[in-house]
Amino acid sequence: MATRSFATFFINDQLFGLDILMIREINKHLDLSPVPHAPDYIRGLCNLRGQIVTVLDLKHRLGLGHCELTNNSHNIIIKTDAELLELRNRDECDDDTHIPDKVSLLVDGIGEVVSVNDKEIDPPPPNMGQVDGKYIDGVIKLENTLLTILSMKNVLENLN
């Protein structure tokens, strides 16, 4: 049975996870330049060592309101198609979300990395709290909380 690892993070108090293979890095680059005319869920652009990253407000994307920047806020940088190419070629990453440009997700706080067996991932309920079920790939029961696995595809694609 394959083991999968998830980077976990908080939106409000709810614990979410994304496959760690898809994540390039997590940082606190929160010096964001807002982009006028951009859709609401885009918080701005940040400079990641000379590369410009588009920062999405994950909370807004999930329909949970706007993310307030606090000391715990973090920026989760997602790997681009180019960075995932090798993994995908080796069939180590079956997520085929189209990620042409550098993008990151703004979250309220980060949790630990959780490794679970494939079979421990339950199918998603129609919705989790107020989050639309389409953004959810599955649910994992942890000791004292539920970990909601997000669907990278539905979070990042069809934004418009």
Add this chain to the structure above:
Amino acid sequence: MDSLMDESLIQEFLTESREHLSSIEPDLLTLEKDGANTDPEIINRVFRAIHSIKGAAGFFGFEALKKLSHVMENLLMQIREHRISPNPAVIEPLLLGVDKLNLMVGDIQNSETVPYMDVAERLETILANGGASDTSAPSTSKTSNNAAQEPQTASTMSGHSNEFYAEPDQLEGCKSRGQSLFALEYHTSDLTQNQQSPFTLMEQLHSFGVVLDCMWETETFGNLETCLEKDGTFQILFASVLEADLLSQALGLPENRIKALTFSMVGSNPQTPPLVTVSAASTNGTMANAAASEGSLKTETAAIGSVMMAPELPETPSQESPRASTPNQPPPMSTDNSSVHEEPKAKVDPQPQRKSPNPGSESMESVRVRVDLLNKLMDLAGEMVLSRNQLLRTVSKDETQGSGLSNIVQNIDLITSELQEHIMQTRMQPIGSVFGKFPRVVRDMARQLNKEIELQMSGEDVELDKSIIESLSDPLTHLIRNCCDHALEPPEERKKAGKPTTGTIILRAFHQDGQINISITDDGRGIDHHKIGQKALKNNLVTEAELNRMSPQEMVNLIFLPGFSTAETISEVSGRGVGMDVVKTNITKLGGHIHTDTEIGKGTTFTLRLPLTLAIIPSLIVGVSNQRFAMPQINLVELVCIRATEIASRIERVGSASVLRLRGKLLPLIRLADILGLERTYTDPASGQPKPDRRREIGDKRKATEHHLLEMLEKRDTNRRRQNSDYNILVLKVGVNQFGLIVDELFDTEEIVVKPLSGYLKQCKCFSGATIMGDGRVAMILDPGGILAYSGVSLEEIDAEKRRLEEAQNNKAANTTKRTLLLFHNALDEIFAVPLSSILRLEKFNMDRIERIGHKEFLTYYGKGLPLIRLEHYLSVNPMPHTQEDAYLIIPKDGNGAAGIIASRIIDTVETDVVLDSSLATDRGIEGSAIVNDHLTLFIEPNGLLERAGISTHGGTHGH
């Protein structure tokens, strides 16, 4: 098999072929021009280029490519041998052939589908006719030509020489390792029987020794796809420590197909007779072995060192005869080892020969680098510059004295700049790579149109960014075609106009003001702006009224409008649905401009101005609402600062838009903050905090006045604040339109590295990209076109207003004059005005200096007596007060400074457009009267006044 058809090899071949093809074309054109007197080296160069394409195409199995290049090669051979003279009729099909080859190479996978037979047949026909006198077996059939020419090719070009060759170093190496040389003969059937691919065979061989050379007849094998199906043999020069019998076992090859060789036998003169048999001699005693097992090969003495391995290959008989007849075959080589090693070098690699004729152009060594690598380097250099900027900023902030840090930073600064500059240079390419194709374009056009056209080019070595060069090709081609087709007249017409029958097009590239200029000049008929105007009118591109107001230059520029085409019928030549508007769009996309200069009957010059590179652009950094944005300077016409006190008078509303009066033109104004939905701010200099701007409407006079009052109040606190309430207006250019963009703050100009907008931000049309500023923050790059479109400012409305104003002005022109006046007193209760433009000088002088002769008054002025005019002497006005000590001297331009008018006091200058009332203009010297600033003012007409005073207005004075 596919494993051998390495993609990268094919790519290499394609790149090389393209280079060859691009070099062939100019050479063919020279050949056509110089005819039989052409430098033989040029013919050779063309020949070699085609030959290497043919060879490689055969190897890779690109049949169409091979066949066509083969026929071309045959024809070139005849030209080289002076059997066919290179007249235009011969060169034409060759050029067409080059085109076809280009097509094939361009899309190699579909190269077989390119129709080339017509060209091939034309070439064949020329070959058949031209070469009939001296070809032993003249024939139009391809194969026989093939046969007739091929052998010579082989013997001269070294492409298919039937002998082994190995690098002397390699041979030495084998020798020192105690290896012996063997010639292995394989049949393709060996491979199929053992289910081996050539690749696995090589692997097998390498486990026992070293493969030094390999030989096969490409003609026999056809291509790699099918070679295993045909029965053929190939020979391998192999070095191994094993002896022949062991080798036979190890390789599973019958001993009779293993021949031991001596080192001296390898590498020989290409001119040796082809059918020489293998002379097997052995240094280690395998000679007998080899000789005994060799059935079909004769053995000669070991003293003859040439090793030729051709005989067993199935050859067409026709191939033999010419080769056998090749004259001047040198005697066989001696056994001397050293000479054996050196001799072949000259012929094996044709490259050096090819390069030698042009030592200047290829003297520098170069390597091929992938473009994406260069782009990456370019990116990194850009980032380096940014980091450097950050470093500079940080260090200058807390300058630690004596730490030596600033020196280091200075060094890094210099190095970074230089690094960036050089990396930019790597992307630079001479524009000649685009120019290079134009001689051909012009030649073809001239033939098609029956015109005589000469193309002169200069500045081919001017370098431009690769990406710009690539996108320049189409617009330039279009312009050149236009020149040929529309601009240049047919010879008869030129003769009638007194011009030389040959039209000239001059294509120049040169640097100017840090930009690249490319100009295309023709001496054709020029652009008739009236015709252009009428055409535009007919196509409903402009209205009659618009046309009437246009300057000739503006009318000429109509050719750049989409939907404009002057050619009555779309000609095959240049009317290909691509209009000048596309040219303009392409140039604009590159951040460039196009300028037209034309004179009817004399010719036209199009000048393109382009930036050196696209990746780094100078930009003005502006601030709105505490955010910064970059405006590329290429779009910036000028910066205008409107003082807070002038806002009310200079900005007005037209329809929904605010407009600025700028030198008599109306400029629509757009506020960046409003466009971007940001709060307008200005920085309070006292606190350094941004404060919201209270002004709501740009051109709202009432509010602006309110604001003005507010400012007057604030002014009492601090004068500095006033400056921040001024309007900073960027005058921007979008195509032919201009508009003003009001920003809150102006910062420095910076060289910014352009990064494309991510796909998530595609709907933000007001930005063309993003960049990272010196402080590490991201700033958006503004796109003037997008902003104008987003603002919804109707340029038509502004235009209409402009028209209305102009018309009103024209109507009133008779009695209205908008001009700047000098207001002055003579008697203190009367006000006079004289147009400022009519005044030469204005001086203050002491009344005591006035000298009198009779009743005339003079002032010594620059050593001459200047006659003085008192208004009261000539006009029915009151005299100036006698108590006056100082007075002013107004010297009018009329009479060229021959006299001066005395004024008691200067009041002011005003700009007015008052209507003159001529009822008071009873005397000459008075133009009329009007109310200026609530006072009745008498307008002086200096010319009339001077005449009345008897002063010639044409210079000099009349004595009374």
